[in-house]
Amino acid sequence: MDFIQDAVSGFAGWIWGVPLLILLIGGGLFFMVYSRFMPFLYFKHAILVLLGKYDEKDKEGQISHYEALSTALAATVGMGNISGVAVAITMGGPGAIFWMWVSAFFGIATKFFTCTLAVMYRGRDSEGEVRGGPMYVITEGLGQKWRPLAVFFCIFALVGALPIFQANQLTAALNTVLGPNIGYDPANSFTFLGAQISYASLTIGAILTVLVSTVIFGGIKKIGKVAARMVPSMVVLYFILVVYILLQNVGEIPGIFAAILDEAFTGSAILGGGVGAVIIVGAKRAAFSNEAGIGTAPMVHGDTKTDEPVREGLVAMLGPAIDTLLVCTLTALVILGTGVYEEFVGAEDTGLLGVTLTLKAFNAAIPGVGGYLLGLCILVFAVSSLLSYSYYGVKCMSFMFGAKRGDLYNYIYIGTIILGAVTSLGFVVNLIDSGFALMAIPTMISAIILAPKAWAASQDYFARLKRGDFKR
Template identity: 35%
Template sequence: MHNLNDFLTLIEGFLGGSKWFPILLIGTGLFYTIYLKFPQFRFFKHALKVVTGKYDKPGEKGDASHFQALTTALSGTVGTGNIAGVALAIYLGGPAALFWMLVTAFLGMTTKFVEVTLSHKYRETDEKGFISGGPMYYMKNKLNMRWLAGIFAVMTIFSSFGTGSLPQINSISNSMFTTFGFNKMLVGGILTVLLAFVILGGIKRIAKVTERLVPTMAIIYFVGALAVIFYNYENIIPSFVSIFTNVFTGTAAVGGFLGAGFSYALTKGVNRGLFSNEAGQGSAPIAHAAARTEEPVSEGMVAILEPFIDTIVICTLTGLVILSSGVWTEKLPNQFQPTDMVVMANQYDDTNEEDREKLYHYLGGTSDLPVFTGDLIVVNGEIKNELSIINARSVAENIKIYDSQDKLYNGKVAISNGKYSSNNGVTFKGNSLVHSAPLTAEAFTRSLLGDWGKWIVSIGLLLFAFSTAIAWAYYGGRSVTYLFGVKGVLPYRIIYCIGFFIASFADTTIIWTISGITIVLMALPNLIGILMLHKDMKSTLNTYWDKFKKEHPSEV
């Protein structure tokens, strides 16, 4: 498990954790924002009118309304990224990471406008009469680059697991276990059956489910988040300030948080921003292609609203909940995951400036510190060796070791290069920083809601993440259709459900690392493709406005 995680982390470091990918993603959005003269401002009001169906015409080709296409796409984006992803970004990069998430969203409004317009323009109808669209179709039909379209389709299938299946159910099961003590495998089994029932019904059943789920879960989460923020009203302004003050300098150590540099905040913020709103990844165009309209630009207008709702509104709320509550710097009781934990050879005190500096560089990968190899001597659950354990990027405290019966352990625990195998039947528990869904859940308790706050996160996450898994099954199915025809969809959906179940009890750190890899591999061909079609995009937009002015002169 450790070797697998180390290998995946190495790959992710060259992709999502690199400096070149944020530059490409942000650069593409910035180029189109300037090239199309800030469409996220100019067309926002028009987009609201389009999504309400004001300009719909009877008899237009498509499988879903503008609103259904928007909610289906939102169900694919509003999910774990908004609850667990924001928490992970702040945990890794500090408040400045939220700033880069917002930058990614602002520029992503333009990127999504472009990718949806182009994908809708070059959509096709499959052999069963359903609409098939997405970046692979503009790559094939306009760029004449079938090889690039094939790569994108394959990467979409992988990303349907890395974005839509694995992290969603993993976050749900972790949240349900933390809040209610529900068995992770049981949660995974029940939701897998429900998932199979929905996705086997195709896009029309998916659209009907998502148009009800998305607004409901958004309202519940919105009210709960405001309750926490206003309860901690004295921290609202300092929280806002912290997002912007350390953007280019990084975040200093505070509490159990050992600090994060500019580069770390940038890469983690951009990566989590992309995971949240998927602008540039090429996924949402697959859902929007099914919209009933003959005007590709009108559906692109609808897509402008997605990053705004998903990241600028919902992710900002989550970020303010975490920052205003202060839990992101607190060491909380939790059960350590093997991949989050390192047994150091020496003792470290995070209240000591020199030790904190050493650990900061160690966690940032810029220096090495000796790790422990040998046996831990454990008596009544307490480690007798003089050493420190780093868990979740913090110095762990009040550590206890338990056996397979959840009783205090007595004996030895073998450690190799700072790591232990979860197969030896013991678990480590103690106080450390936490991340992902458990961090957000804890933040929601810091209000008049108390422990009821965890219920909002758990139920909200259940609805958010489950709807995301539904939408991504559709995205993956469309890619399978492109590559293998309709006959390949059923086997794909079966494998998708199996992966969904297994991830419910898999290691969280590995799941998120896989996610980071697949997101980048899917986004790369899409970003390259839309940059190559910049002239096509501009002429399509100009044609749309010329036609719109003739049909609706009073609106101009």
């Protein structure tokens, strides 16, 4: 078991090197400059599209603009923002947050291009249903000779879409909120393959498996409807809790921003390395937070009921702004503002902290009930994330082996929920980081090659919008 964990950790560290950072951050910068910052001028229009003003219910596709963004956000807003930020801070210090912002800012342009292309170059599965995603962008936009690159994406998406991070952090949260101690009590655990496994974690994993199974076999339409109902209310509750905490520490906020900016260029990664390591930590956690350039979101946005690709690109670009620039920043301010982070700087045997650190911050700021309220948010966010990620794997399995076999992935998926619940956070983070890194390569390569097509469609759409062709 230790050998596997060491191998995965080593690979994750190697793959997330300078070339991948250039591909993701440099690619986002390219999209931003290439589009002359044009998508940034249409945030108001993007919101109107999101609110349904331009919905086209008679068009081909599976879900509405709102359901598409809700489903994509369900996979990002929540565990990526609540736990992912804590992971970023414990690995890279406050400075990692700055590089999350940079990645997200460029990610807005990346999301616009990748999701516009996901609708422009939709294909059909073996059942004749219209589908979108990087694999179809590659085969429909670049041609069948590029199919090996599409298969490459799908293979590693089966890994990146695994529910192990969400299951791991939800289990940690419930153990922290409901249990008297963080960690494993030998009297309430057992040893399997050299690892100590808590009976409580195993039980939580089994319950999650049953809950998730009742929804994911219903397909994207059912997932989209459930996510559309679950996510907004919890975002509002989380936002209220965070604002309440920040108002208690409002005088410290300027100092927190100053520390983030200072350590972004002068700090050192807590778990090893210098400023370069801080940048890598920030980029990795931003990629997990908003998935810009990874390729998961285009699989959802590509299924929207519309024949205007640019509209969905505009809706999709709202994702990084919401989940990283807004929600992640709020989480970081709570963790840094309450001072709980400082307890672990230089401490021995602390390990990699995720959601437990955020829970400590909420308990410190709202004694007695803070942990329970955050636990409720985590429960909903984690379950909604578990629902969304299943669809990514099903879609990739369908592309490679046919639509009738796509649901086979769900059996693998629900089986690994228990694995995620009982394994270590370090192994989970490194495995998902590895999958995401390999998914980003075909996603970004195809998007960069096809960028002129997306930009031509954008110019045409914005010209028609200015003429008033879309008045409702």
